[in-house]
Every structure is written in C-alpha cells, then in structure tokens.
Amino acid sequence: MLSNGDRIFVAGHRGLVGSAIVRQLQAQGYPNIITRTRQELDLENQAAVDQFLSTERPDWVVMAAAKVGGIGANSTYPADFIGLNLIIEANLIWGAHKAEVPNFCFLGSSCIYPRETPQPIPETALLTGRPEPTNAPYAVAKIAGLILCQAIRQQYNRNYFTCMPPNIYGPGDNYNLETSHVLPALIRKFHEAKLAGNTPVTCWGSGSPKREFLYSDDLANAIVYLMGKEDVPDMVNIGTGRSITIKELAETVQRVVGHQGQISWDTSKPDGFPEKTNDVSLLNSLGWKEQTSLEAGISQAYAAYLAS
Numbered sequence: 001m002l003s004n005g006d007r008i009f010v011a012g013h014r015g016l017v018g019s020a021i022v023r024q025l026q027a028q029g030y031p032n033i034i035t036r037t038r039q040e041l042d043l044e045n046q047a048a049v050d051q052f053l054s055t056e057r058p059d060w061v062v063m064a065a066a067k068v069g070g071i072g073a074n075s076t077y078p079a080d081f082i083g084l085n086l087i088i089e090a091n092l093i094w095g096a097h098k099a100e101v102p103n104f105c106f107l108g109s110s111c112i113y114p115r116e117t118p119q120p121i122p123e124t125a126l127l128t129g130r131p132e133p134t135n136a137p138y139a140v141a142k143i144a145g146l147i148l149c150q151a152i153r154q155q156y157n158r159n160y161f162t163c164m165p166p167n168i169y170g171p172g173d174n175y176n177l178e179t180s181h182v183l184p185a186l187i188r189k190f191h192e193a194k195l196a197g198n199t200p201v202t203c204w205g206s207g208s209p210k211r212e213f214l215y216s217d218d219l220a221n222a223i224v225y226l227m228g229k230e231d232v233p234d235m236v237n238i239g240t241g242r243s244i245t246i247k248e249l250a251e252t253v254q255r256v257v258g259h260q261g262q263i264s265w266d267t268s269k270p271d272g273f274p275e276k277t278n279d280v281s282l283l284n285s286l287g288w289k290e291q292t293s294l295e296a297g298i299s300q301a302y303a304a305y306l307a308s
Contacts, residue, residue, distance in 0.1 A: 001159075002030070002060065002103075002227040009034040009058040011043065011092055012065030017107060017165075019172050020220035021062055028224060034058055044084065049091040053099035060103040060227065061096045063089070063145075067138075071204070071272050073179040074135040082137035089145035093160070097152050104160040105227060106149050108142045110212070110237070110278050111135050112164065119243075120279035123164070123235050134272045150234050161232045163223055166239040166278050169297065170216030171304035183213060186250055187302055190257040198261035201254070204269035207247030212239050212277045215297035218290045225288045232286075239278035240290050246271075256298045 002008075008025060012018035013035040025033050034056055041052055043065055053061075067084045074081055089106075096104050113121045114129030126146075131139040149160040173184040180188075186203065193199045222238045244252075250263055292300075 001230045002224070004030060005032065006030070006059035007032040007034060007056070008060040008062060009056065010062045010064060012063070014172075015064060016170060016172050016174070016216050017168055017219060018064035020170060020216040021064060021223055024217065024220035024224045043088045043091055046091045046095070049095045050098065053095050053101060057099065058101055060105070061092060061101055062105045062107075062223065062227075063092050064107050065092070066107065068181075069174075069179040070181040070185065071134050071270055074138055075270070076178075078137040081135075082141045085138065085141035086144060089141065089148065093145060093148050093152070097156065097158065097160075102158055103227070104149060104152075104158065105223060106145050106160070106162045108146050108162045108164045108235070109139070110164050110166045110239070110276055111139050111273075112142045112146065113276070115273060119275050120241055120277040121237070122279040123233075123237055123282060126235070132273050134270050146235060153234055159232070160234075161226070162235045163226065164235065164237045164278065165219050166212035166214050166276065168214055168216050168219055170301050172216075173301060173305075175305060182211070182246065183249065183253070183298070184301070184305075186253040187257065187298070187305055190254050190259040191302070191305070193261055194257055194259040198259055200262040200264055201250075201259065202264050202266050203246070203250050204266055205246065205271040206267050207250065207265050208245055209271045209273060210243040210245050210275040210277065211249065211273075212241070212243045213249070213294055213297070214239050214290060215292040215300070218292050218297075221291070222283065222288050226286070229286060233282065236283055236286070237278040237280050238283055239280050241278060241280040241284075243275060243277040244294070252295055253298060256295065256302055
C-alpha cells in the first residue's frame, strides 16, 4: 500500500503513460519520485538495472517502460516487440524481486487477451485463446511479464500486480505515422489535411472495428489509486468499459481538429481485433471510475499536439 514517504521509481517517465504517472504522483503530494533517462539507465542492461535497484532500494517500481506501437509498427518490427520487451521486463521485474522491492506495478495491455473472446473482456479471459496475429509478439511479451509478477506474488508474497489499460492517448503521445497508435495518427492526419486546405484523409482498414480509449491522466489516476489500496488483485483491467468504432473515432477527431474534407478507408490495410473492450467491473467495484470524456480528452490531446 502506497504511503507518503515511499520511494517510487517510475520506469519510462518520459513516455505517454510514465509522464502522466509522474504528474499524478506529484499532484497528490508524493515527494520521493525516482526517474532515470535512457542515457542514465539502460533497462536492457541487466547488470546496470540490478546495480540501480540495489543502490536506490525503492519501495515501489511502476513499469511504464516498453516498446509500443500500432498495427503498422507491430507488423514491421515483430522481433523487436517481443525481444526488447521480454528483456526489459525480465531485468526490471526479476531485478526488483532480487533487490527485495516489496511493491511492483506492471503496465500490461488489453491486447494480451485472445482475439476471439466475449466482450467486454473480463480478466478471466487471459490465456483462453490465441492472441490477435497483428500484435501477437507484443502480447506474448506482456503476458510473460504478467505471469512473472503473479509467480513472484504467489511464491514470495510480494505486492506485484498488473494493470491492463486499453488504447491510451494524451499529452506526449507519439505522432510518428509509421509507429503511432490509431488516435494520435488520426490527429496528425486530420491536422495536416486541414492545413493543406481540407484535403481528403485516408484511414486504415474498414472503420468497423471497435476500440476503447482512455485519457492518459485518467489511467495515471487509476494506477495511483490502486497503489493506495491495501489488497489489490494480481491483475486489474483499467478503462471505461465502452468502445466506439474506428469510423466514429475518425469523425470525432475530424470534428475536434476542424477538418472539413472527405474521409476514405483503405481496406487493404488490416483491421486487427474486431472489438477490444475491457470489462472494468472489478475496477469499478474497487471504487474508481474515469473522469475525462473521449471528446474532451481528444481536445486536450490536440491542444498539447499544437503546443509541441
């Protein structure tokens, strides 16, 4: 259970999720936040991670560090998505255990769940089927990290648990069209098309898949909330419990950005999961619910994009 004097190492503090977690911890008055840049600590270097953890002795590790990306990046770099994530997870999770770090929050992903599964997806759906082929390497790596946390919790009685968020967006997102997730890619596409005179925007796939989206600061708030609970389950879905189609998402982004051109769909590109919605009844029963509506969150994300 998180207390005010705890030393908290946030791995990946410069990323979309990690930076939001740092902001949330600071806003709630936690003074002992530990961060390291990639230059200061290479998470792929086991010896360096072991030395850091044994020296710093944090009370908490929050692992927001990972190699992430959308369908295009996962399809192009599958070996990187499984290999690098497995290395980072093993170094941090097992390293924290060896250093006797008592608390660990691992950031998983809703993509760990099988492609064919009831919607919304409960935590019990884990490993009941095969993962979605377009992101299977990444999903397998995240499943490995989750199982490692569960095993350490079971064998050594440490407070290690995993949070499974849906698609996250917000300030500090990745807007590189080659590697980004769908929402930031749409923001950039519609913005650039607007500047070019409201030229048409082409989106990937059919527009029919349904996805759940959560604002990064809401995710961070949920994580800090769970860290403050006395008996956290070993895995908890985080999200809104609601999805919209990619077509509806594109139209919402278009409205926020102010683009007035046409939208077309490139059906030669993959759709990925037909639907991916988290069952958040467990999280809601623990007393947490999101605060930011999708349109308000997209507006804030677009404002941050314009200011970057």
